[in-house]
Each structure stands twice: as structure tokens, then as C-alpha cells.
Amino acid sequence: MATSTTAIEVAAPTGPDDVAQGVARPGRRPRLLFLRNSKALVGIVILVFFGILAVVGPWIAPYDPDQVSTALLQPPSGAHWLGTDHTGRDILSQIIVGTRGVLVVGLVAGLGATALGVIVGVTAGFVGGLGDEGLSALSNVFLVIPQLPLIIIIAAQLPSAGGITVALVIGVTGWAWGARVLRAQTLSLRKRDFVEAARATGERTWRIVLAEVLPNLTAIIAAGFVGTVTFAVLSQVTLAFIGITPVSEWNWGTILFWAQNNLALQRGAWWWFVPAGLCIALLGMALTLINFGIDELVNPRLRSTGMHARTLRRRGIRPRVGFTPVVRPTGPGVRDVGRPALHHAPHTEEER
């Protein structure tokens, strides 16, 4: 016991310094971590760009997207940056105005499906027994429902199946995959000691779920949300493209619908379908990049290798399990001894 008192006394002089610096650093790092990841950063920038477009689109669009003019099927020009369609409507305006429809559907469907998935999945995983069986059966049924045909049928039955309807249908049918993953993860979390401890101290079930289990699922939920948004956007564009949703409601799929119906490809009117297609691809890429970013944030192994990819290349480090990279200073440059084929070769081209 005498030992412990001396330990405290001796440690005391360095103590405050340690604490101040030790706390400041971890406090600063995690917040910037996600943005320091270049993949996530690129994804977020693209998404924010489209988000701004969705909000201010109708005001900054140069023309009314439904405004028919005499400039029929014009290639890009000063007046119409992305040309016009077969009735003289401005395609740039259609894309700008259509952004809102795409993003709203993605967001609503993503939120709906994620909320349903979390409720069903976490409940099933946490309660176990009959409740688990029932909810698992439910998600299995929803897993095998072919979504697109279902949406087509529902959309055909409803008098005005606009974007929100489509979003709701996607949300209601698209939660099962996420629920399944969350259930499996919850099952393993439920058995961990910290959950057992919370139960033993008499925490209420809802509090254990909210405070102990859910924070551990954040990354899976976020990744599932991003994935569902991607799926919802693609579904909606597909539906618009095949003409299920009203063609008067602008989104990128509607543009493709008009382009397809008026033989844009055969007429060589590339400006009609390429920009809309690129926008879809860009948005999909942005969401995927954000997903990568979340993955790397969650899995430190991916993070340490992914974050400094450029530094690693410059220094010639190839991180592999089982073969620790060796970078020994030899004269002016550095070399990776892990690749001895390059040992005696001049390293200029390596370091380019």
C-alpha cells in the first residue's frame, strides 16, 4: 500500500501536463477524422453541390424546364449550355430543376428504410425468442419481394404516383436487408459484458438499447442509410425512365425518358442524355465514396492504410500483414527493402 501512495506523489508533477495534452489531442482528432479522409471529402463535396442545387435549383435555372421554344434539338450553345430537346426545352434547366426530385426521393426513402430497419432489426436481435422469429420471418418475406415490379404495380394503382409515393414504397420495401444485418450485430452485442452489466445494474431495456447497443451500430446504420439512398435514387430514375411516374415531374430519369422516346441516340443528340446520366453516376459515386469513408472510420485497419496512401507511396511503404515494411535511410533517399528487385537500381523512377 505504501507503494501506491508514492506512485501518486511521484506522478503528480508530470500529471497535469499529461492530462492537458493527452485529452486535447484525442478530443481534436476524431472530429476531423472523417473530413481528413480524402474519399469521404470528395463524396461530401459532390453531395453538398447537388444538395445546394436541389434547394436553389428552381431559382437559378436559366429557363422554365417546361418552356417550349422554337430552338428545337439544338446542340450546346451560349444560349442553351446543354442544348435543347425536341420541343425546344432547355436541358440544363431540366437537370437543375430535376435535382430536387432525385434527392428528396433518395432522402425520404433512405430515412424510411433505415428507421424501419433499425426498429425491426434491433428489436428482433434484442428481444430474441418468438418476437425474433416473427420479425425475422417478416424481414425474410420482404427480402424476397421483387421491389421494382411491386413499385410499378403500386404506382399504376395510385392516381398520382409522384416522387414521394415512390420514396415511400421504396422505403417500405427496402428495409429488410438492413434489418437483417442489424439483427445479427445486435445478437452479438447483446451477449457482451457491458450489456450484461447494464442489465445487472437494473437499466431499463429501452435505455440499454439506446445507450449501450445503438451507439455500437452507428456505423452499420450510416452505411445502410447511404446504401439505401443510392438504391432509392437508382430505382426512382429507373421508374421515371420507363415512364411509370408522371413525366411532367422533372427528375434526371424523366430527361432520359424523353431522350429515349425521341430517339436521342439515333439522332446523335448526346447532350440530351449524357449530362443526366453523368449526374446519376456522380451522385452514385459520391454516396459510394461516403460509404467508403464510413468504412474506414469504423475499421482502423482500413483507415491507417487508406488515409496516407500518398505518403506511403512516396516513402515506398507497402503495408501488409506478415511483412512489416522496412524503410531504412541509406544516403539521400529511402528505399523499401521489401522489394529487393529494385535494390541496386536507381530510385528516381520509383520516387516519381
Added chain:
Amino acid sequence: MSEPVLEIRDLHVDYGFGDDPTHVLRGVDLTLHRGEVLGLAGESGCGKSTLAYAATRLLPPPGLITGGEVWLTDRDGRRSDVLGLTDAQLRAARWRDVAIVFQGAMSSLNPVFRIGRQLTDGIRAHRPGLSPRDLEARAAELLEMVGISADRLRAYPHQLSGGMRQRVMIAMALALEPQVLLMDEPTTALDVVMQRQILEQIMELRDRLGFSVVLITHDVSLLVEVADRIAIMYAGEIVEEATAQEVYRRPRHPYSSGLLGSFPPLHGPRRELSGIPGAPPDLQRLGAGCPFAPRCPHAMDVCRQVRPVLGPPSTGEDRRVACHLHDADLVGAGASSGLPPELAR
């Protein structure tokens, strides 16, 4: 002393590939001679395991070896720098020249394969020509060697006790008769009786097969019993290296002395336990001086400014210590008021 089989020269290891890595090994020098048991002791986080993994290039990312050499002598007497080997050479040298017994025997064995299959796997990879019968005979021999009857070859890992599984791991490490056996806390998860049995078995095998052992453990009392030489590590450096008896009876570094004072002796008269005040330093923020200075009961002004180098003490004994108290110049100049009694025995 016999010829060296493993020579670690000025080994530097960083954790982190970025601009601000943590220096976890800072110029470690260590020589392992043929047939010798070298004990590596120190607190948690002082770099013991890192040293073993870096010497075999098994450190997982973000480990990075930033300097030094690791010379390994194989059975034919050829010396090669482990850090300069190609991937294929490294794969060939591992297990054949140097083998590791990891901490967790429980999780190192694959639960769905039989022991025999897992024992022969590595042999098959290194000696592709062997027939299945030879392989099985070798596996049986290995099991017998570590004191498990050969009929256990067809057992699954869960059918063995923890001690038996650890023995299987040791048998596996010895499968190709390596020159160097690195053991990273091989008995941590076992009870003391099993610890002793296993270590005695290793020592007996060492006498029979003539390999060298690097034994990493927290348990200094165990080291004193089984090791020929002991190296004490602190904050990524070796602070003292001498024969086991010398370290035990006459520690020269205040840290070694503190370490030895913090457990009860297995033999001899009872003495009071003292412990080491303070906590291990943060490797990210080490000052210029001796890393042990803030916790050292005998720290002098020079200790906080100049890092001591590992070398023979002023008494001229055949051992190495990194401490200004034993610096011949300082002692000669009368800068210190003589050695503290527990270090001057």
C-alpha cells in the same frame, strides 16, 4: 561464449506511417548466442513483443521498421539480414530458421481442423517432397516431444486443455528444427504449475535440440530461473543486459533494481517488496534525457539532459547497462556521490 545466431543491431521501429509516428523501439542492440536462453523483461508497453515481431518482420500495420539490421545465422552458417530478405526468402526462413510461439494458444489453432493436420501444414509447405506417412510420423514425433501422446493427433483443438494446446503450439514451432525460437509470453494464460512444466520442457528440448530461445515475459522471477541472460527493456530501449544471476543478485540499473524489488523471491530470505513509483512514459513525448529519470530514485541533473548509452559499467564487469550512475567519466569526476547501496553490491 558460442557463436551468435541472432544479432539485432540498432533496431528502430515506429508505429504510424504518417508524419508523427510513435517511436516504440529506439536503437535496440541484442545478441542471441547458440543454445542460449535470453530473457526479455519489462513493463507492459516497453516494446518486448514489438522487438520480437520486428525482428521477424511480423509487425502488423502501422508498424514500420525505420532502421537497423537483424542478422540471422542459418543452420549452414550463412548470415543474412532479415530486413533485407525478399518475400520468398523471408517465407522460407521463417519457421525453418526462426519460429515464434505466440501468446494466445487458444486462438492460434483453427478449431475446425485436427491437430495433426495443423502440425503438418507448415512442414508440408516447407518440405513439399515428404510423403503423407512421413508427415504423420513427424507430427507424432513432435507431439511426443512436448509430452502429448501421439493418438491425440486426431483430436480437435477444443478436445485439448489450455496447457496441451500451448504444447501443440510449441511442437508446431519446433517442427522444422529452427535455430531461434521466439516465445512471446508463452505461458501467460496458464496456471503456475503448467507454466513450470512447459518451461522445463522447453529447456530440456533446448538441451537436446540445441536451438536458442528468446523468452519474453513479465515474470522476472521465472526468467531468473530459466534464462541464461536477461535483457531488461524500458520505453523501447534495453537498459540493462547481463547474465541472469548477475541481474538477479547485482542489478546495476535502478529500473532493474525496482523490477526485482517488486516481486517476492522464490528462494532465499524474505525481503520487503518495494515496487517502482510512477507510470511508464508516453513514448510520443520523450525528452532528451534518460526515459527513466522521472521515476528514478537516483536521478541526477545529467539524467534529465543526456540519454545514457548502453555500455559496460564503470566497474568493468562483462555486462551492459544504460545509466549515468555507472558512467566511468562521471563517477571519476566525482559528479555523483557514489553509487546507491542497492546498485553497488
